[in-house]
Amino acid sequence: MDGLDLRILELLAAQPRAGLLEYSRVLGVAxxxxxxxxxxxxxxxxxxxxxxxxxxxxxxxxxxxxTTLEVRQASREHISQALAAIPELLEAHIVTGPGDxxxxxxxxxxxxxxxxxxxxxxxxxxxxxxxxxxxxxxVAPRVLPLARKAAH
Numbered sequence: 803m804d805g806l807d808l809r810i811l812e813l814l815a816a817q818p819r820a821g822l823l824e825y826s827r828v829l830g831v832a833x834x835x836x837x838x839x840x841x842x843x844x845x846x847x848x849x850x851x852x853x854x855x856x857x858x859x860x861x862x863x864x865x866x867x868x869t870t871l872e873v874r875q876a877s878r879e880h881i882s883q884a885l886a887a888i889p890e891l892l893e894a895h896i897v898t899g900p901g902d903x904x905x906x907x908x909x910x911x912x913x914x915x916x917x918x919x920x921x922x923x924x925x926x927x928x929x930x931x932x933x934x935x936x937x938x939x940x941v942a943p944r945v946l947p948l949a950r951k952a953a954h
Contacts, residue, residue: 803843803848803949803952803953804953805953806829806831806835806839807839807843807848807953808949808950808953809829810825810829810836810839810840810843811843811848811849811946811949812946813825813828813829814840814849815946818852818854822836822837822840848949858892858908861908862910863890863908863909863910863914864908864910865908865909865910865911865912865914865915865935866892866906866907866908866909866935866936867906867907867909867915867919867933867934867935867936868904868905868906868907868933868934868935868936869904869905869906869907869919869922869931869932869933870900870901870902870903870904870905870931870932870933871901871902871903871904871905871922871928871929871930871931872901872902872928872929872930872931872932873902873903873927873928873929874927874929875902876927877926877927877928878896878902878927880925880926880927881903881925881926881927881928882894884925884926885903885905885922885925888918888921888922890907890908890909890914890915890918891905891906891907891918891922892906892907892908893905893906894906901932905922907919912935915933919931919933
């Protein structure tokens with residue numbers, strides 16, 4: 803990744819709905835150059851997707867909770883499939899250290915989150931859960947600062 807790639811990524815992040823022609827105008831390079839760079843970064847896996855980032859809050863789920871699940875290790879594949887079927891589960895990660903699976907859940911309110919967790923506890927192989935409620939977001943999910951560092 804070089805400086806032009808980084809500038810393209812920054813434009814894609816700042817103005818995701820602008821077209822290739824606008825990106826090429828702002829960058830002062832040919833439209834074909836921008837297209838080729840985006841195609842290469844996509845093929846290399848640097849650009850993971852072009853989908854919109856949806857807001858759970860705007861979808862009526864303003865409460866987020868981080869839940870740690872302790873599971874029986876032999877049940878991981880079954881548990882992963884069962885978790886994937888829960889719409890309120892925004893992400894889940896198998897981790898080392900305390901707990902086995904860390905989850906981020908969105909709910910309409912605290913009672914709804916409790917219902918989601920109660921459902922997770924019915925999944926065969928899930929032994930127990932522990933949850934924390936974030937009070938505020940200090941740093942939102944991001945990758946662009948890492949791209950800036952990698953480009954220099």
